[in-house]
Amino acid sequence: MSTKLLTLMLGLLMAGCSSSANTVWRLDQTSSSGRYQATLTCATPPIVMAFQDCTLTLTSPQALPSDLLIAVDGGMPAHGHGLPTAPQAVPTHNPGEFRIDGLKYSMLGEWILGFLLHSAASDDKIVFRFTL
Amino acid sequence: MRIKYWLPGAILLLGIAGCGNKTAWTAQETATLQSLSLTSLPSVNDPSNRFAHNPQAVELGKQLFFDPRFSRNGQIACATCHRPEKAFSDGKMVAEGLAMGTRNTPSLLGATHNDWFFWDGRKDSLWSQALEPLENPAEHGLTRLEIVRLLLKDLHYRQQYHALLTDIPAPEHFAALPDTASPVGTLAQLQTWKSIPQAQREQLDQLFAATGKFIAAYVSSLPLAPNRLDDALTGKATPTPAEMAGARLFTGKAQCILCHSGAMLSNQAFQNIGTGTFGKDSGRAAVLDTIRNDRFNCQGQYSDTTPETCTELQFLTRSRHSMSGAFKVPGLRNVAQTAPYFHDGRMATLDSVIDYYVKTSQQPNKDNDLPAIQLTDTEQQDLIAFLKML
Numbered sequence: 343m344s345t346k347l348l349t350l351m352l353g354l355l356m357a358g359c360s361s362s363a364n365t366v367w368r369l370d371q372t373s374s375s376g377r378y379q380a381t382l383t384c385a386t387p388p389i390v391m392a393f394q395d396c397t398l399t400l401t402s403p404q405a406l407p408s409d410l411l412i413a414v415d416g417g418m419p420a421h422g423h424g425l426p427t428a429p430q431a432v433p434t435h436n437p438g439e440f441r442i443d444g445l446k447y448s449m450l451g452e453w454i455l456g457f458l459l460h461s462a463a464s465d466d467k468i469v470f471r472f473t474l
Numbered sequence: 475m476r477i478k479y480w481l482p483g484a485i486l487l488l489g490i491a492g493c494g495n496k497t498a499w500t501a502q503e504t505a506t507l508q509s510l511s512l513t514s515l516p517s518v519n520d521p522s523n524r525f526a527h528n529p530q531a532v533e534l535g536k537q538l539f540f541d542p543r544f545s546r547n548g549q550i551a552c553a554t555c556h557r558p559e560k561a562f563s564d565g566k567m568v569a570e571g572l573a574m575g576t577r578n579t580p581s582l583l584g585a586t587h588n589d590w591f592f593w594d595g596r597k598d599s600l601w602s603q604a605l606e607p608l609e610n611p612a613e614h615g616l617t618r619l620e621i622v623r624l625l626l627k628d629l630h631y632r633q634q635y636h637a638l639l640t641d642i643p644a645p646e647h648f649a650a651l652p653d654t655a656s657p658v659g660t661l662a663q664l665q666t667w668k669s670i671p672q673a674q675r676e677q678l679d680q681l682f683a684a685t686g687k688f689i690a691a692y693v694s695s696l697p698l699a700p701n702r703l704d705d706a707l708t709g710k711a712t713p714t715p716a717e718m719a720g721a722r723l724f725t726g727k728a729q730c731i732l733c734h735s736g737a738m739l740s741n742q743a744f745q746n747i748g749t750g751t752f753g754k755d756s757g758r759a760a761v762l763d764t765i766r767n768d769r770f771n772c773q774g775q776y777s778d779t780t781p782e783t784c785t786e787l788q789f790l791t792r793s794r795h796s797m798s799g800a801f802k803v804p805g806l807r808n809v810a811q812t813a814p815y816f817h818d819g820r821m822a823t824l825d826s827v828i829d830y831y832v833k834t835s836q837q838p839n840k841d842n843d844l845p846a847i848q849l850t851d852t853e854q855q856d857l858i859a860f861l862k863m864l
Contacts, residue, residue, distance in 0.1 A: 391741055393785060423745065424791070425791070426791070427790070444785065448742075
């Protein structure tokens with residue numbers, strides 16, 4: 343039996359189990375104060391044991407504070423542990439866009455990913471909830 | 475090429491599942507188990523060690539690994555605790571070198587795939603890990619200066635070091651220095667180390683780091699043989715009903731796969747399963763600063779890569795609180811051959827390990843990361859049957 347035929351057979355057998363082939367994964371959320379609309383966009387759906395390629399984009403009817411700092415945190419509420427790494431939100435050249443570096447998940451299950459938005463004028467937060 | 479070997483087995487299992495045999499793994503179960511097989515193992519890449527795949531370095535590393543002269547009493551080699559006949563562990567509760575240690579000796583088979591080394595992950599590369607026992611007073615117990623002197627005075631080693639490093643000092647270069655000196659030894663040894671001119675200290679560090687890289691090259695070359703699960707997934711073995719049931723528990727009800735995932739059966743993370751000892755051993759939390767300040771870490775001057783490629787180190791968590799009591803999730807390949815278990819070897823058998831998880835996870839007000847795990851006696855035995863496949 344050729345490898346091609348074997349692969350075809352396996353593909354047919356597995357077809358019912360596989361999810362759709364998303365190339366971009368996106369979540370939208372409003373900040374706690376309602377001031378910001380946030381979009382989390384990733385190059386792939388989240389997976390465990392690999393660094394994620396994600397971007398946070400903030401929009402607001404008002405201009406974003408020039409001194410805005412963003413801290414990233416998260417974890418699994420059901421297990422009581424946090425993220426395995428300490429990711430950072432790094433501003434890109436695009437206004438309101440932040441590259442999320444160093445983001446990793448350690449296991450399947452329900453996760454929260456939070457962003458604390460700090461500026462001299464106000465503090466705010468955005469919390470995404472999702473299941474791997 | 476590998477796909478040719480596992481596909482027939484996978485299709486056979488899927489076919490069996492389609493025939494309504496309740497003891498066979500379903501397609502989804504098989505796909506999940508496939509993620510634990512050697513076919514899912516990524517290739518090794520440690521850019522911090524330029525000798526990692528060098529055949530000469532592998533051969534030299536093997537000689538160093540088995541050489542007991544690199545110890546205070548001339549009787550302790552790496553292989554004293556990492557014994558080949560025990561999957562490169564030692565079967566003891568905690569390591570025994572010059573003195574009793576505090577941690578269980580892990581298997582080295584597949585260790586090259588780890589992100590972090592030692593139970594608390596205080597080293598970020600296999601080569602950096604290999605250095606520490608040489609200077610640990612409870613293990614090999616030598617100082618850095620003694621180790622380098624021994625290497626340079628041994629003609630056989632000197633020739634090999636010269637071939638790989640091209641420019642090494644003659645033994646006489648360090649002749650005027652005192653007998654012992656190390657930056658991690660006793661106060662006297664530390665004072666002596668600081669009295670050595672910086673240029674010579676860096677030469678010593680360079681040769682010391684290279685020694686770790688050679689040993690790591692050998693350890694990285696150790697073959698990881700397929701286990702019974704790999705064989706079952708490639709159609710070379712037929713799992714028993716207990717093993718099949720155990721696999722379902724491992725990936726389902728018992729939730730083992732949450733942490734013991736991937737081909738090495740470890741998510742490479744640090745979890746608190748309630749085995750830390752308050753005030754005595756807080757695991758990962760105690761070493762977060764040590765890792766950053768380690769002169770032999772991925773971003774240090776003796777690493778063979780650029781700092782920006784050291785992603786794990788760059789994004790190392792800074793939260794001691796979140797890491798308190800956490801230890802590295804060990805890989806489970808060859809787990810039946812590597813008793814006793816846990817970071818301090820407190821569990822003698824797999825039965826006691828499973829019993830611990832079930833009881834600890836159900837404790838009220840528990841201070842650990844474990845989800846509730848409920849298993850009957852039969853399920854516990856099935857789970858152990860599966861673990862023995864690994």
